[in-house]
Structure formats: C-alpha cells, structure tokens
Amino acid sequence: MRTAVIVFPASNCDRDAAVALEKITGQKPHMVWHRDTSLPANIDFVVLPGGFSYGDYLRSGAIAARSPIVKDIVAKATKGLPVAGFCNGFQVLTETGLLPGALMRNKGLKFVCRPETLKIVNSKSRFTKRYGDKKEVVFPVAHHDGNYFADEATLNMLEKDGRVIFKYADNPNGSARDIAGICNKAGNVFGMMPHPERAIDPLHGGTDGIELFKSILGAI
Amino acid sequence: MAKSPDMKITPEVIAEHGLSKDEYKIILDRLGREPNINELGIFSVMWSEHCSYKSSRRHLGKFLTTGKRVIQGPGENAGVIDIDGDDAIIFKMESHNHPSYIEPYQGAATGVGGIMRDVFTMGARPIALMNALRFGDPSHPKTKSLVTGVVAGIGGYGNCVGVPTVGGETNFDKGYNGNILVNAMCVGLADKNKVFYSAAKGVGNPIFYVGSKTGRDGIHGATMASAEFDDDSEEKRPTVQVGDPFTEKLLIEACLELMNTDAIIAIQDMGAAGLTSSSVEMADKGGVGITLNLDVVPQRETNMTPYEMMLSESQERMLMVIKPGKEKLALDIFNKWELDVAEIGITTDTGRLTLKHKGKIVCDIPVAPLADDAPNLDRPFIKTEPRDVLNAEDIIETQDYNDALKRIMASPDIASKRWIWEQYDRHVMGDTVDSSQSGGDAAIVRIHGTNKAVAITTDVTPRYCLADPYEGGKQCVAETWRNLTCVGADPIAITDCLNFGNPERPEIMGQLVGCIEGMDEACRAFDYPVVSGNVSLYNETNGQAIPPTPAVGGVGLIPDLAYFAKIKGAKDGDTLIMIGETEGWLGASVYLKEILRREDGAPPPVNLSAEKLNGDYIRRLIRNRRVNAVHDCSDGGFAVTAVELAFASNIGVHLKGSNHIPGHAWYFGEDQGRYLISVEENSVNPILSTAQGLGIHAEVVGSVGGETVRGDNAFDLPLSTLRSAHERWLPDLMDS
Numbered sequence: 001m002r003t004a005v006i007v008f009p010a011s012n013c014d015r016d017a018a019v020a021l022e023k024i025t026g027q028k029p030h031m032v033w034h035r036d037t038s039l040p041a042n043i044d045f046v047v048l049p050g051g052f053s054y055g056d057y058l059r060s061g062a063i064a065a066r067s068p069i070v071k072d073i074v075a076k077a078t079k080g081l082p083v084a085g086f087c088n089g090f091q092v093l094t095e096t097g098l099l100p101g102a103l104m105r106n107k108g109l110k111f112v113c114r115p116e117t118l119k120i121v122n123s124k125s126r127f128t129k130r131y132g133d134k135k136e137v138v139f140p141v142a143h144h145d146g147n148y149f150a151d152e153a154t155l156n157m158l159e160k161d162g163r164v165i166f167k168y169a170d171n172p173n174g175s176a177r178d179i180a181g182i183c184n185k186a187g188n189v190f191g192m193m194p195h196p197e198r199a200i201d202p203l204h205g206g207t208d209g210i211e212l213f214k215s216i217l218g219a220i
Numbered sequence: 221m222a223k224s225p226d227m228k229i230t231p232e233v234i235a236e237h238g239l240s241k242d243e244y245k246i247i248l249d250r251l252g253r254e255p256n257i258n259e260l261g262i263f264s265v266m267w268s269e270h271c272s273y274k275s276s277r278r279h280l281g282k283f284l285t286t287g288k289r290v291i292q293g294p295g296e297n298a299g300v301i302d303i304d305g306d307d308a309i310i311f312k313m314e315s316h317n318h319p320s321y322i323e324p325y326q327g328a329a330t331g332v333g334g335i336m337r338d339v340f341t342m343g344a345r346p347i348a349l350m351n352a353l354r355f356g357d358p359s360h361p362k363t364k365s366l367v368t369g370v371v372a373g374i375g376g377y378g379n380c381v382g383v384p385t386v387g388g389e390t391n392f393d394k395g396y397n398g399n400i401l402v403n404a405m406c407v408g409l410a411d412k413n414k415v416f417y418s419a420a421k422g423v424g425n426p427i428f429y430v431g432s433k434t435g436r437d438g439i440h441g442a443t444m445a446s447a448e449f450d451d452d453s454e455e456k457r458p459t460v461q462v463g464d465p466f467t468e469k470l471l472i473e474a475c476l477e478l479m480n481t482d483a484i485i486a487i488q489d490m491g492a493a494g495l496t497s498s499s500v501e502m503a504d505k506g507g508v509g510i511t512l513n514l515d516v517v518p519q520r521e522t523n524m525t526p527y528e529m530m531l532s533e534s535q536e537r538m539l540m541v542i543k544p545g546k547e548k549l550a551l552d553i554f555n556k557w558e559l560d561v562a563e564i565g566i567t568t569d570t571g572r573l574t575l576k577h578k579g580k581i582v583c584d585i586p587v588a589p590l591a592d593d594a595p596n597l598d599r600p601f602i603k604t605e606p607r608d609v610l611n612a613e614d615i616i617e618t619q620d621y622n623d624a625l626k627r628i629m630a631s632p633d634i635a636s637k638r639w640i641w642e643q644y645d646r647h648v649m650g651d652t653v654d655s656s657q658s659g660g661d662a663a664i665v666r667i668h669g670t671n672k673a674v675a676i677t678t679d680v681t682p683r684y685c686l687a688d689p690y691e692g693g694k695q696c697v698a699e700t701w702r703n704l705t706c707v708g709a710d711p712i713a714i715t716d717c718l719n720f721g722n723p724e725r726p727e728i729m730g731q732l733v734g735c736i737e738g739m740d741e742a743c744r745a746f747d748y749p750v751v752s753g754n755v756s757l758y759n760e761t762n763g764q765a766i767p768p769t770p771a772v773g774g775v776g777l778i779p780d781l782a783y784f785a786k787i788k789g790a791k792d793g794d795t796l797i798m799i800g801e802t803e804g805w806l807g808a809s810v811y812l813k814e815i816l817r818r819e820d821g822a823p824p825p826v827n828l829s830a831e832k833l834n835g836d837y838i839r840r841l842i843r844n845r846r847v848n849a850v851h852d853c854s855d856g857g858f859a860v861t862a863v864e865l866a867f868a869s870n871i872g873v874h875l876k877g878s879n880h881i882p883g884h885a886w887y888f889g890e891d892q893g894r895y896l897i898s899v900e901e902n903s904v905n906p907i908l909s910t911a912q913g914l915g916i917h918a919e920v921v922g923s924v925g926g927e928t929v930r931g932d933n934a935f936d937l938p939l940s941t942l943r944s945a946h947e948r949w950l951p952d953l954m955d956s
Contacts (some may be wrong), residue, residue, distance in 0.1 A: 010466050052466065055464070111372075112642055
C-alpha cells in the first residue's frame with residue numbers, strides 16, 4: 001500500500017496524517033513537496049493535510065490549489081486515484097473544483113476547536129463502509145473557515161446522489177445543511193473539515209478515525 | 221522616530237531615549253567621546269529595563285537555577301531540562317503586556333511568535349503553548365475588546381504555526397484596568413545532544429540574516445515596555461510589531477532542517493531590540509566583535525536609516541553564525557523554504573560592534589559595556605506591611621449557600637473559560653493527552669513516538685501576592701508544583717514572568733523582592749529550579765500599578781503514560797478524600813471577594829514541608845493506581861474543587877460538613893497544600909492508614925454519585941444548574 005501526504009508551506013497536520021497512515025498500513029507514507037510536479041510512481045492514496053497552506057493568504061486553499069503538485073493530483077484524481085482532504089485539504093479540494101462548493105468563514109467569525117459528533121449519512125461510501133451500523137462518530141474540528149456553502153441545486157444534487165458523507169449533529173460553523181464532509185461524483189475524492197487523524201489513539205480521547213482510514217485503504 | 225545620522229546629541233535627545241544622566245556619563249566614559257545617534261539608540265535599548273533587567277538583576281541572582289536535570293539555566297534564550305533518553309525540553313515564558321494593551325491582536329500574536337522563536341532558536345521543535353492572561357474588571361469599557369483581540373491574536377498565531385495551545389489561566393480584576401498582562405509560554409522538544417546556543421565563537425565566520433524583511437515597525441518597542449503608560453499611550457500604536465505566523469512556520473522548518481546539519485555555530489532570534497540585541501548578545505557571549513554591512517540587510521521599506529534598522533522589531537527574523545564553507549548548504553535550505561536570506565556580516569577579533577552603511581562607518585562601539593556594564597541598580601525597597609489574619613468567626617457566614625456557590629462558580633476567576641480556549645487548536649501534532657478541555661490542573665503532551673509525556677501548567681494568585689508578596693511568591697511556585705503532581709508528573713523546573721509596577725517606587729520594589737524571595741524558598745524546598753524567565757516592570761498607568769503578578773510556568777515529566785491521573789474519572793460510589801489539612805482560611809479568598817466584596821486579610825500560608833509530603837504521597841497513589849480522579853484545592857476552596865471534579869466526570873457529589881470549622885470556612889476556605897481525590901471504597905482504609913503513618917492529614921470528605929452537588933448543612937443544587945452558571949458567565953459577558 002503506497003500512500004502520499006502532500007506538504008505545502010505551513011501545512012501543519014502533515015505529520016498527524018502520516019502517523020495515521022502508518023498506523024493503518026504499517027508503512028510510512030511518501031511526504032511529497034508542493035513544488036514537485038508529479039506524485040511518486042504507483043501511489044494508491046493521497047492525503048491533503050490540514051494546516052494553513054501558504055498562510056491562508058488570498059483564500060484558504062486557493063494558492064495550494066494552483067501549486068505544481070496539485071495539477072498532477074487533479075489529473076490523476078479525475079482518472080480515479082483516491083484522494084482525501086481534511087480541513088485545509090478539503091478547502092484545497094473545493095478550490096481545485098474536484099469537489100463542489102466553498103468553505104467560508106465560520107458563522108461565529110471565530111476559530112473553533114472542539115470534539116464534534118458527526119452523523120454518518122452515507123455508510124456505503126468507500127470512506128465509511130467499515131463503520132457498518134454505527135450511526136455517529138466523534139472527530140475534533142479546528143478551523144476558522146469551515147462554513148460549507150453551495151447553491152441550492154448543488155446541495156440537492158449532493159444529497160440525492162448520496163455524496164454527503166457526514167453531517168454535524170451540532171453545527172459548529174454554519175455549514176449549509178450541516179454538511180461536514182462530501183465526495184465527488186465518482187466517489188474517489190473526499191473532503192471533510194473535521195480531523196479523523198486526530199481520533200486514532202485512546203489517548204486522543206477516541207479512536208473513531210481508525211475505521212475511516214481502514215475503509216479507504218481497504219477499498220483500494 | 222526618524223533620526224538623521226548627524227543629529228546632535230542634546231540632553232533632550234538623551235532623555236527621549238530613556239537614559240539617565242549617570243548612564244550617559246558611563247557611555248561617554250566607555251567610548252571616550254560623544255556617541256552618534258545610532259550608538260545612542262543602541263545603548264538606550266540595550267540598557268532599557270526590558271533588555272538589561274537593571275532593576276531586578278541583583279534579586280534574580282538569588283534564585284535556585286541548578287539541579288540534576290538542568291542542562292541550561294537562565295541566561296540563554298530559554299531553559300533546557302533533561303527528560304531522560306536523548307530528550308530535552310526547552311521552555312520559557314515571556315510577557316507582551318504593553319503592546320497587547322495598545323494593539324491587542326498583534327501584541328498577543330507577536331508575543332506567541334516571540335516565545336516560540338526563543339525555543340526553536342535553541343534547536344527544539346515547539347510542542348505546546350500556554351498563556352497566562354490578566355484583564356481588567358469585566359465591566360470596564362475596554363475589557364471586552366481586549367479579550368476579543370488578545371484571544372484572537374494568540375489563536376491566530378499558534379493555530380497557523382500548528383503548535384497546540386494546551387492550557388493557561390485567565391483572571392479579571394480592576395487592578396489590570398490600565399495594564400493587561402499577556403504572558404505566553406512555549407515548550408519545545410530537542411535532542412539533548414543537539415542544543416544550540418548564542419555564543420558566536422570564532423573569528424572570520426559569516427553572519428546570516430534569515431526571515432522577514434526589516435521594516436519600520438516596533439522601533440523602540442523595548443523602550444516602550446520600560447515605561448509607564450499615561451493617557452496618550454494609544455499614540456504608541458506604531459511601536460507595536462505585526463506578526464506573520466506563516467513566515468514563522470517556514471522559519472521553524474528551515475531552522476530545524478539546518479540544525480540537522482553541522483552548519484550552525486551560533487543562532488539567536490531577533491526579539492526585543494531586534495538586530496541590536498541579537499548581534500550584541502552573540503558577540504558578547506562569543507567574546508568576539510561583529511561587523512555588519514547594513515546595505516545588504518533585507519529591507520521592507522526604502523531609505524531606512526541605520527538607526528531604524530538596528531532598532532526595528534520586525535518579527536520572524538533570525539541571526540546566525542555559519543561555519544565557513546557551509547554557506548551554500550544554508551542558502552539552499554532557506555531558498556527551499558522561500559525565506560529572505562542574506563550574509564550581512566562577519567565575526568571579528570576587535571571586540572567591537574561595527575556597522576557600515578553606504579560606505580561609511582555609522583557605529584563603532586565596544587561590545588562589552590553594552591552587555592556587561594549595563595546598569596545594575598540597587599533600588600530602594602520597602603517591605604509590604606503584613607495584613608491581619610482573619611478569623612472565620614469574624615467573617616459573615618452566607619445565609620444562602622446555594623446562591624453563594626452558584627455565584628462563586630460563575631465569578632470571573634472561577635467561571636469556565638471555554639469561550640477562550642475553544643479558539644485555540646489544542647490537538648494539532650496529535651500528542652495532546654489532556655488540555656484546557658478537561659478543566660484539569662495541568663496539560664499533558666506526549667513526547668512524540670514514546671510513552672512518556674510532559675505536564676505543563678501556569679499559575680499565580682495575584683490577590684495573595686498583593687496581600688503578602690512573600691507568601692504569594694511561595695504559593696505560586698507551590699501551586700504549579702501541586703498542579704503537576706495532580707496528573708502524576710514529577711515536577712522538574714519552572715520558568716517565570718515577573719509582572720510588576722514601577723520599580724522606581726520603593727513599595728513596588730518591595731513587592732518584587734518579596735515575591736522573588738518567597739518563590740525561591742519554595743523552589744528550594746521542592747528542588748524545583750528556575751531555568752528561564754522574563755521581567756516586565758512599569759505595568760502602571762497614571763501611577764496606578766497592577767497587583768504583583770509573578771506568573772509561574774511549571775514543567776514535569778510523566779515517565780510512563782500507563783500511570784497518570786486526570787480531574788476526570790470519578791465513578792459512582794467513589795469516596796472523596798481530602799489530603800492535607802483544612803483550617804478554614806478565608807483571608808484574601810474568593811469567598812471574601814465575591815460574596816462579601818472584601819479583599820482584605822492575610823493570604824493562606826504555605827507550609828512547604830507539609831506540601832512536599834502531601835504531593836509526594838499523591839504521586840505515589842497515582843503510580844499505584846489508587847485514585848480515579850485528582851484535583852488540587854485552590855481558588856474557592858473545597859466546594860469549588862469538588863464541583864469542578866464533578867463537572868469533569870459528569871456526576872454528582874455529596875460533601876460532608878465539618879463539626880469544628882464554620883460552614884463558610886470549611887467549604888470556601890483556601891488552605892494550601894490540599895488535594896481532593898476520588899477513590900474506590902476498598903482503597904479508602906489503606907489510603908488513610910498509610911497517610912497516618914507518613915504524618916499526612918487525610919480525611920474522608922464525601923462521596924460520588926447522583927446528579928446533584930450536595931453539601932451537608934449548606935448547598936443542594938443540580939449539577940446542571942451549576943454547570944450552566946459556570947459556562948454562561950464568559951459568553952454572556954462577551955455577548956452583552
């Protein structure tokens with residue numbers, strides 16, 4: 001299993017993502033620098049980590065979405081390469097257009113960090129299928145720009161097509177229809193604001209994140 | 221503050237630079253001539269209170285600063301302690317009070333940035349941030365906007381850099397109406413064989429500048445922080461620096477990457493007094509001279525003068541001496557991280573700081589007087605008059621305990637600070653085991669890839685220090701030691717941030733001296749040395765000083781995460797035991813302040829030998845897995861401690877009354893050296909009998925269960941009612 005974590009200037013959950021991937025696969029992921037123009041050969045799964053890529057200047061994720069490595073990721077993702085973006089990674093994915101919508105400033109206008117209960121809306125996706133009958137998970141959120149926005153037609157389409165994967169039980173940021181995580185139409189690109197990689201160890205206070213990684217990696 | 225290079229040095233110019241006539245005489249003597257304006261500016265910042273510690277230095281020298289785990293004590297950028305294996309912890313706390321009052325967001329943000337640089341300069345990756353905040357009265361017109369700005373600034377910086385802010389403390393008191401306190405602490409992890417220092421040893425070595433460009437921001441910030449405020453302090457806004465956490469993050473990664481090679485001889489961040497203090501400190505410690513070519517200093521603005529460049533406090537800048545031959549290696553790493561970098565000078569054998577600008581020598585002064593001959597004042601001081609000890613019988617007992625408990629739980633110092641800490645990323649880096657979230661006594665951060673952890677806490681009780689600086693000084697050190705003990709950590713060492721008023725007033729000097737002496741007595745009793753710190757004086761506006769506030773940051777080691785404790789974990793059917801004796805001390809207590817609106821009386825004394833015995837016993841019980849939850853008994857006394865423990869475990873408690881201490885003194889007295897522990901029934905007798913054998917006071921004081929908080933002959937309230945009062949106070953204030 002060959003995985004990769006993309007490192008942008010001021011990514012700061014890159015190590016957290018690497019720890020999670022190594023814990024599940026037993027192998028260290030490739031840490032890929034933003035200026036590289038292509039992924040290492042035969043990568044099975046890519047994580048765009050959380051953080052403040054390029055200082056969140058211009059708009060969260062906007063500059064990262066135009067970095068050399070992301071061009072290659074977009075090309076490969078459209079051909080089916082599994083890609084997940086957590087927090088800032090989700091913002092990058094919406095900026096690339098791989099996922100619809102945008103992440104706006106939180107409704108309360110403040111950064112919010114707390115454990116959040118999420119409802120598993122679609123437990124058949126390749127990112128959630130290991131959860132089985134489990135209806136809820138708890139992942140921490142930690143963001144300033146997590147308020148998911150899309151037009152009504154897009155929201156209806158996402159819901160109808162089962163592309164809304166997680167919803168907040170207690171919406172922390174004003175996201176439309178409580179949306180916490182979505183995937184693309186083909187189901188190989190997934191983004192969410194909460195941090196599953198921060199819920200993989202009993203000392204974190206919970207391990208609900210493990211099954212998410214196992215779902216993805218098991219599906220490959 | 222633009223200064224023309226040939227400006228005449230008049231008595232007004234000297235006074236404007238905060239230099240006394242005597243100090244100017246020393247400059248004339250050391251130079252053998254009149255200084256030019258650049259040289260005067262450099263002396264002025266190096267000899268400012270902020271950089272030279274001229275009022276406090278002789279007293280700080282009293283502190284215990286060595287110990288078996290101390291690798292580096294005060295005198296470097298931060299203190300270094302050994303936590304076994306190859307691991308060292310590097311930590312320090314620093315104030316950013318004056319700038320945060322004038323421009324709260326940037327003042328607080330750059331305080332966080334500055335303290336992180338102090339830590340990674342020495343080769344450590346920052347792994348945790350803490351902060352100790354003091355604001356004015358909640359009803360003061362400026363308080364809300366200051367809270368909003370400071371908290372957003374701390375979060376905005378730490379969250380972006382990606383270092384978890386794991387804990388801290390926040391007080392509100394009218395004594396801070398004109399001078400808030402923003403003290404930030406950073407804890408970093410290094411390989412103990414690879415700690416970096418600032419001594420620029422060797423001659424002919426290149427000096428590199430890396431990081432943000434130099435602008436006109438923050439000029440004379442150190443001098444501002446060495447003077448009182450008045451009604452025109454807002455005009456000092458231009459002396460507050462602006463932070464860029466993005467550049468800081470790149471600097472951390474680039475410096476740590478370079479530190480993995482053998483290219484660095486010495487490294488120093490540019491903090492207060494920027495390029496001046498960093499170059500002077502490196503030269504002084506290395507016993508060398510330094511020549512800088514100011515033309516090649518990366519500049520943000522055009523036509524900057526030498527004076528401006530040397531005194532700028534632009535953020536996110538580092539100075540380093542590189543081994544000859546390693547220049548390209550260093551340049552490649554900084555270019556990879558897209559940081560401005562320039563070779564701006566060289567070390568020399570002259571012992572002088574020489575600055576060149578546009579073909580001219582614009583400064584040429586000996587280094588030694590700047591650092592070593594800095595004034596070391598013996599300011600007169602008056603010891604604080606002791607206050608009367610109050611007897612509980614003479615203090616009005618509340619007629620409505622339910623109301624009193626609810627009010628205390630919702631009082632400014634006790635109420636939940638969730639509104640604040642939810643704005644801080646507490647989990648980034650994936651090693652946070654416990655943080656503000658639990659309401660516990662110390663944060664716990666795992667050492668990455670191991671099963672050991674550091675415990676971190678900050679504490680001080682300013683109302684005790686105001687009442688009796690000596691006892692208050694003992695208490696703040698003891699309380700951090702107790703906090704670390706509560707999670708099962710071995711306390712190792714402290715950093716301190718001594719915030720006081722104007723030292724030119726003997727009564728303020730008396731507070732400073734008293735606190736230092738009290739702190740030191742506690743440090744020695746616990747073998748708990750001071751390894752780093754900072755002094756912030758002149759926290760005064762229009763002659764009104766802040767309460768003496770020596771904030772202490774303590775660090776301890778949990779050798780194995782299989783054995784630690786939290787405030788959370790009390791179980792239905794548990795017994796509550798109080799370790800440590802209760803006499804019912806109400807002087808300078810929260811009860812007195814919040815219920816009776818009185819702030820008089822002597823504070824509770826700290827019996828250091830009992831404190832040590834009790835703490836060692838608590839740690840032993842934790843290691844033997846005898847306790848389900850532990851909480852230290854401090855502000856608000858037994859009742860508040862029990863309610864906080866109940867909140868964390870989300871279960872009710874029943875508290876026993878006392879048959880020899882009046883109810884208000886029993887429930888709200890703030891006797892020191894006490895711990896409330898929640899234990900299973902079959903552990904009760906062994907715990908009590910072992911305590912008796914050790915000469916430790918231990919008594920059963922209640923039980924765990926149900927959904928209410930009940931105190932015999934006192935209160936009986938649903939836990940949810942208390943929780944709502946506790947949680948609502950701060951959001952209600954901020955929304956009002």
